[in-house]
Amino acid sequence: MAFSACLLLLQFAGVPEASAQVKGNITLYTSETLTDVQDLANAFMKQFSKTKVDIYRSGTVEVTAKLQAEMQADSIMADVLWFADMAMFEDLGAQGLLLKTYVPEARNIPDQFIYMDGMAYEARLIYQIVAYNTEKVKKPVSGWKDLLDPAYRGKVGSASALYSGATLTQVTTLAKHPNFGWDFYRKLAANDCKIVKGNGAVARNVATGEYFIGITIDFMARDLIEKGSPVAYVYQEDGAVYIPTPIGIISKTKNPELAKAFINFVLGEEGQKVLVSHGYLPLNKNIPLPQGVPSPADIKILKTDWQYLKNNRDEIRDKWGEIMGVM
Numbered sequence: 001m002a003f004s005a006c007l008l009l010l011q012f013a014g015v016p017e018a019s020a021q022v023k024g025n026i027t028l029y030t031s032e033t034l035t036d037v038q039d040l041a042n043a044f045m046k047q048f049s050k051t052k053v054d055i056y057r058s059g060t061v062e063v064t065a066k067l068q069a070e071m072q073a074d075s076i077m078a079d080v081l082w083f084a085d086m087a088m089f090e091d092l093g094a095q096g097l098l099l100k101t102y103v104p105e106a107r108n109i110p111d112q113f114i115y116m117d118g119m120a121y122e123a124r125l126i127y128q129i130v131a132y133n134t135e136k137v138k139k140p141v142s143g144w145k146d147l148l149d150p151a152y153r154g155k156v157g158s159a160s161a162l163y164s165g166a167t168l169t170q171v172t173t174l175a176k177h178p179n180f181g182w183d184f185y186r187k188l189a190a191n192d193c194k195i196v197k198g199n200g201a202v203a204r205n206v207a208t209g210e211y212f213i214g215i216t217i218d219f220m221a222r223d224l225i226e227k228g229s230p231v232a233y234v235y236q237e238d239g240a241v242y243i244p245t246p247i248g249i250i251s252k253t254k255n256p257e258l259a260k261a262f263i264n265f266v267l268g269e270e271g272q273k274v275l276v277s278h279g280y281l282p283l284n285k286n287i288p289l290p291q292g293v294p295s296p297a298d299i300k301i302l303k304t305d306w307q308y309l310k311n312n313r314d315e316i317r318d319k320w321g322e323i324m325g326v327m
Contacts, residue, residue: 022261023050026253029067031060031083031165032245033200033220036278043274044265051258059198060084060165071097079259082123082247084165086115087310089246093119099249101260105267109283120248123266125281125296128170128241131203131221131233136212143236144180147188147213154192157202157214161320164198166217166243171320172309173241173302185323195326207231217243219279222290226279235294239302 030037034057041053056066060083070076076097081089092098098119106114106121113122132141136155139146147156159167174180194211196202203220205211207229218240221233247266249259265271272284281289281296289295309316321327 022048022258024255024258025052025054026079026255026258026262027054027056027077028080028082028262029056029063029078030081031058031063031085033278036275036280037082039278040266040271040274043270044262047265047270048258048261051261053262059163060168061163064088064165076250076252078250079253079255080247080249080262082245084169084243084245086169086244086246086304087306087313089115089120089248090306091310092248097251099251099253099256099259101249101256101263103260103264103267105264105284108285109267110285113283115244115246115248120246121263121267122283123245123247124272124275124283126166126243126245127218127235127299127301128166128199128215128243129218129221129233129235130213131206131216131231132213133206133209133211134230134232136209141213141232141234143234143238144174144184145238147193147215148184148191149213150191152191152212154194155210155212156188156191156193157205157211157216158188158193158195158324159199159202159215160195160197160326161317162326166199166241167215168313168317169243169304169309170215170241172316173304175316175320176305176308177302179238182319182323185320189324193324195324203231219281222279222293235299237300239300241304242301 037055041055045051045053063083064085093116100118102118130141130146161168161171174184175182199216200220202214203216203224206214207224221231224231247263253259267284269284269286272282272287276282276287276290281293
């Protein structure tokens with residue numbers, strides 16, 4: 001372990017001492033579900049009683065647009081970023097806008113989820129999956145092709161790639177894949193797929209039966225199942241889409257120690273328990289998976305070309321919008 005990492009470990013060793021030293025305010029820009037992020041922030045502020053976490057929350061596209069406007073004005077108001085756009089994080093890192101840091105709890109997560117040598121970290125695992133209403137869908141569901149079934153015409157739902165970073169990742173992934181391509185979306189549009197802004201709305205509409213089947217996020221489906229909704233979901237046999245949601249610190253933050261403490265908390269056992277309580281899959285090796293959820297190693301994943309997304313973001317959105325009839 002590098003000397004600087006050792007210093008950080010010493011800094012965070014002993015929660016009571018760290019809690020006493022960390023104080024002040026930070027602002028978090030995020031696309032994550034507000035209630036989940038607020039619960040996480042509340043748990044953090046309970047442990048670090050002299051701190052305050054202010055949250056700006058919207059869809060990934062709107063969060064990144066706000067951030068880019070502030071970058072152009074050389075007046076970034078965020079201290080911590082957490083949203084579903086890996087390509088954007090890589091671009092921020094390349095521009096020197098992310099603080100490279102090591103937090104002690106990083107030793108408890110797999111190395112592949114420490115991004116750009118510590119400029120960002122994964123917080124938990126989420127996937128875009130196919131969810132369906134068990135009262136409306138009686139045939140077995142296995143993957144993406146079920147969304148094209150004429151039996152569900154007009155009863156298929158998806159979030160918008162113009163709003164949702166997770167959906168933009170999905171579109172990038174499938175559009176470049178030889179088994180899908182843009183033809184998949186043409187067929188989806190032909191099946192009268194309904195478009196809403198976010199994945200949460202898709203999940204809720206599946207639960208009510210407004211949609212029989214739809215593309216959403218796995219933890220959202222699990223949350224509805226736990227609440228008794230007639231919902232089931234599958235990690236697609238032909239491959240789910242893994243959605244990175246990096247969390248990182250703006251290099252010009254006015255409170256780097258508080259920002260580091262927050263990320264350390266998110267990756268630690270207490271933060272991970274809060275996330276698991278909302279249906280997420282944990283990264284911390286000391287936290288067990290939710291009951292009935294497969295090991296991430298057993299989930300087939302479609303590869304995402306992040307460079308393609310970075311270089312063609314607007315073109316991907318525009319083409320998807322044209323095909324799906326959404327502007």
